Amino acid sequence: MKQLDRYILGIFLKTFFFSLFLFTLIATAIDVSEKSEEFIRNQFTARQVIEQYYIGFIPHIVTLLFPVFVLVSVVFFTSRLAMRTEIVAMLSTGMSLGRILRPFLIGGIFLALLLGFSNHYLIPPANKIRTDFEMRYIYLENAQKVSNQYLNNLHFRIDSFTYAGLRSFDTLAKRGYGFYLSRVSGNQMSYNLRSESIIWLVKEKEWQLENAIERKINGLQEEVVYHPTFRIKIGYIPVDLTTDEYRKDKLKTPELNRLIQNEKRRGSEGVPALLYERYRRDANAASVIVMTLIAGILASRKIRGGSGVHLAVAFIIGVAFILVDKFSMVFCVKGNFNPMLAAWLATLVFGLVTIVLYKRSPQ
Secondary structure, three states: OOOHHHHHHHEEEEEEHHHHHHHHHHHHHHHHHHHHHHHHHHHHHHHHHHHOOOHHHHHHHHOOOOHHOOOHHHHHHHHHHHOOOOOHHHOOOOOOOHHHHHHHHHHHHHHHHHHHHHHHHHHHHHHHHHHHHHHHHOHHHHHHHHHHOOOEEEEEOOOEEEEEEEEEEEOOOEEEEEEEEEEEHHHHHEEEEEEEEEEEOOOOOEEEEEEEEEEEEEEOOOEEEEEEEEEOOOOOOHHHHHHOHHHHHHHHHHHHHHHHHHHHHOOOOOHHHHHHHHHHHHHHHHHHHHHHHHHHHOOOOOOHHHHHHHHHHHHHHHHHHHHHHHHHHHHHHHHOHHHHHHHHHHHHHHHHHHHHHHHHHOO
């Protein structure tokens, strides 16, 4: 890495982290003003608010707007370089635009890797802190629904040939009623297990059936056995039966992958949302590189209006990026849009914009 690369990369990272710090302060101040009444009503100290909420809120808001922060930061410092004719001086020496963009690309890749690692392993625990606090103290009505759900008519698939279901399930007591489990061989039922009630044993990590009737069917022959108590493992735990809309945001990627496999096996309608979240974590990181190059190409031109025009264009691009990303998410979750394409759509669209801008820029 040459001195010029270190110079541009140093300005890039300093500007970004300083801008990130300022935006975070502003976002936190706005959130404090909105939730101050709840903090006072629950008699929280400043330390409790920070440890139980803002230690999770700040990473969430940072990653939410991370690509836009990069876009604005790069436009700001690159525009200043252009207005001081430093970019012109580089081009006048015979240096190509691609060569000038090299430190931008290095910085973008570094920030993308940082965001990608955070999305997979650091942000989910922070989201758990934030969402648990909000559901418990801010959205009290929803918190009661989540913490004590009484679910009816649950049906799920254990494997390709085994199906199970519950007439009702109490998430607080971890007890269900009207349990059945059926195994199919060919076009006929080969095994059936029914019970009046089923309860989760926390220490044993097993389900216990009460007054269970087990039927083994082999053609015209049938064996029926009554069990006062009967323990089984079905590949599901109580949390798998609950409906927590924030659950996917609170799971690290390995745990999220396991949840996706379970929900696919179960035949759940929520699989597209889970797949979108999984692909979004990679696409969001890749978008940082795209935003970096767009900002570097746009702001490298010295134009009338200076940094103001560059920043205005950057904000427009940032808003457009967020709109495309949100619309694709809605079409994925509520419609039949492919989850991978939905997660990557904004990054792909603005990647094409980057290529067009680069080809049209003076080399």
